[in-house]
Structure formats: C-alpha cells, structure tokens
Amino acid sequence: MEELLSTQENLNHQPLQSKWRLMVFISLCALLILFVPIPLATPKPTDRVIHIDATSFQFTPAEIKVNQGDRVTIEFVSTDVVHGISIDGYDFQLTSDPGQPVTGTFVASRPGMFRFRCSVPCGNLHPFMIGKLRVGSNMLFIRGVLLGILAVVAAIFSLKKSKESKTGKTS
Numbered sequence: 001m002e003e004l005l006s007t008q009e010n011l012n013h014q015p016l017q018s019k020w021r022l023m024v025f026i027s028l029c030a031l032l033i034l035f036v037p038i039p040l041a042t043p044k045p046t047d048r049v050i051h052i053d054a055t056s057f058q059f060t061p062a063e064i065k066v067n068q069g070d071r072v073t074i075e076f077v078s079t080d081v082v083h084g085i086s087i088d089g090y091d092f093q094l095t096s097d098p099g100q101p102v103t104g105t106f107v108a109s110r111p112g113m114f115r116f117r118c119s120v121p122c123g124n125l126h127p128f129m130i131g132k133l134r135v136g137s138n139m140l141f142i143r144g145v146l147l148g149i150l151a152v153v154a155a156i157f158s159l160k161k162s163k164e165s166k167t168g169k170t171s
C-alpha cells in the first residue's frame with residue numbers, strides 16, 4: 001500500500017517537475033536567441049554609390065540597404081523644389097537645388113535601422129518626407145523568426161507532455 005502511494009506521488013510530481021524543466025529550458029533558449037550574437041557571415045565592406053531622387057514629398061528609393069562598414073556615396077538630386085536629406089544617427093546632410101545633383105559620402109559604421117528625412121522645409125507634407133536606411137542584416141527580424149520557431153516547438157512539446165500525463169505515461 002505504501003509503495004502504491006509513493007508511485008502515485010511520483011506520478012503526480014513528475015509531470016510538474018518536467019514541466020518546470022521544460023519551462024526553464026525554453027526560457028534559456030529564448031534568452032540565447034535574444035542576446036547571443038548570431039555569427040552571420042559579414043560581407044566585406046565595399047564602396048557603394050546610391051542615387052536618391054527627392055520629389056515633394058518623397059524619396060526614391062525610400063529604403064536603402066547597406067552593409068556595416070560600407071563607404072556609401074549618396075548622389076542626391078531634387079526634381080522640383082529645394083530638398084535636403086539628413087540621416088538620423090549619422091552626421092550626414094545634403095541639400096539639392098532643383099536639378100542640381102550633389103554627392104556626399106559616409107561610412108556606415110553603426111548597424112541598425114535609421115530614418116533619413118528632408119532637411120529643408122519644402123511644403124505642408126515636409127514632415128512626412130521620410131526614408132529608411134538599413135545598415136547590416138536585419139537581426140531583429142532573424143531573432144523574431146527564431147523566437148517564433150521556439151514558441152511553436154514549445155507548444156508542441158507541452159501538448160505532447162499533457163497528452164502523456166493524461167494517458168499516464170510519464171517518461
């Protein structure tokens with residue numbers, strides 16, 4: 001009778017314990033995904049020339065991607081009124097008179113997503129004249145995808161576990 005009781009106890013405790021273990025394991029995985037630097041092959045820095053047109057009230061292209069360390073030369077030209085371009089987080093600014101291309105170079109040393117915006121008041125929608133500069137790979141996106149995969153795996157595991165404990169199989 002005592003033996004029976006103790007196995008009963010074991011049966012009750014084990015699923016809880018392994019659930020805890022699973023939770024700790026999954027939390028550790030999540031922390032790893034969030035904070036461990038992902039060793040992606042970083043491409044060699046290159047010189048790039050990117051042409052950007054400015055028209056009230058948009059940049060074309062509105063999104064540019066470079067690799068960290070690239071020397072980026074921006075060829076900037078306004079097609080209608082005077083527009084400027086300045087990049088948040090970078091000390092970079094250009095102003096172009098209509099039809100007069102200007103160029104400027106910067107080194108994309110800081111990784112991440114930065115906005116570039118028109119630096120010359122050009123009309124009522126001027127504040128919305130914004131583009132995006134992405135420097136380096138999209139780590140947030142990659143980490144997000146990995147976290148999603150982890151969540152699915154965790155869900156499958158916990159479903160399996162709860163099925164096992166319902167059928168009385170504790171392994």
Ligand SMILES: [Cu+2]
Nearest residue numbers: 118120122126
């Ligand atoms: Cu403007």
